[in-house]
Amino acid sequence: MAKEKTTLLLRSIILLIFIISLFLSAVCYGALIFTNWMSSAKKTTEQIAADANEYIYKQVCSFMQAPYQMNELTQKIIENGMLDLSDEKQRDRFFAAVLEAQSNEIYSFSYGTANGEYYGARRNGNGVIEIMRNNAETSGESWYYSVNEDLAAENLVVRAGKFDPRTRAWYKAAVEVGGPIFSPLYKHFVMDDLTVSAACPIYNESGKHEGVVGTHMLLSDIGTYLRDAVDKYNGIAIIIDKESNYLIANSMGAANFTVLQDGTLDRYGIEDIDNTDIQNAYKQYKTNSDLEKIYKGENDNIFLNTKEIHMDGIDWLVVTVIPESIFMTDVMNSMLWAAIIATLSLLLSVLIYNLFMNKYIKPMESLLLVSYELSSGNLSKRVDIIRNDEIGHISKSFNNVADKMQALIVNLETVVQERTEELRKANITLSESKDELRLILDSAAEAIYGI
Structure with missing residues (x-):
């Protein structure tokens, strides 16, 4: 007797066709949506990295342009005879007023003469403005005076040691190039912070060098710009000196340098950052410097965006890293x-x-x-x-x-x-x-x- 052939019921066939059709539709639709979401998320992350980098670039450029503009204005005032540097009261008020109008990142505004005299205003450790004087009357020492409501020097508060502005890197750099320039980075005299000075030489009508105007800034607030730009995206931003690979600032709150026992600076480089993903991404960037790239990290893919800052004496690189997982x-x-x-x-x-x-x-x-x-x-x-x-x-x-x-x-x-x-x-x-x-x-x- 022939074995009866097994057949599916019509209901089962219809149900099977229905389930398969619905499943395939869901899979195809889901794959399309997933692909679009992935593509959109990557584009958004890339754009965020680019926008964050652009924000940092503009903030830093604006930050660095302020001392340039101060020096340029002061150069014109002095060279055109609008400020009589021999008039102690007028000179003190000018420097104190200009410094008071600036943000706290600019901690000192000064003028060093060709014969070694030094005048200006500074913010002390408490952020209070003081008048600076260094001339024959102070025996070549830097004396600091408190400022009254009229921005005139009042009481002598600090007698510092001998100081000759002509020995400072910012003074030498301005004299050497004969124009506006930023100095190499150095440690602040009192605070543990990196400092950069914008310098501009002053000449008389006959073209003789008379001195150098210097505006001196703390770089710690640059780290604040970096954190504001990337913290909400769990990203990291750093600024590196392109020539030396030394850190200028970073968003992680990590130290950019340490002070040795002899008072000299030990600068940190990108290899000292406790983040292997950034180190590896930066190495790949150095070999193939695309403006925007995606790198595979240990736990996550990262989007890296870079932008260069070029000014006289400044050759920095802004690096912004945004994780894909965001x-x-x-x-x-x-x-x-x-x-x-x-x-x-x-x-x-x-x-x-x-x-x-x-x-x-x-x-x-x-x-x-x-x-x-x-x-x-x-x-x-x-x-x-x-x-x-x-x-x-x-x-x-x-x-x-x-x-x-x-x-x-x-x-x-x-x-x-x-x-x-x-x-x-x-x-x-x-x-x-x-x-x-x-x-x-x-x-x-x-x-x-x-x-």
């Missing part, structure tokens, strides 16, 4: 929730499908059961018609066929019964004729034998 984490969480919602939607769709299938496929089951009854010989079974759709029309047609089949079979039985009865009667008639013939033959035989 947006990728949100993307992955969104995709996880999307997958959970899609799964729940799929299960809900299957449940709704079953409810509808039970409602709309049940007449087909009834049709199938009736067909089984008819095939087994029970011609009295009919399909209950409960709907007026396609299945209802099929059920009506099926019932009509069943009626005709039953009528034909019943009619066939009647004909067979009639024919059987006619045959029985014919047999009876034939039997009677046979008996009569036999009687005739027997009578004839007797007659013959009697003769």
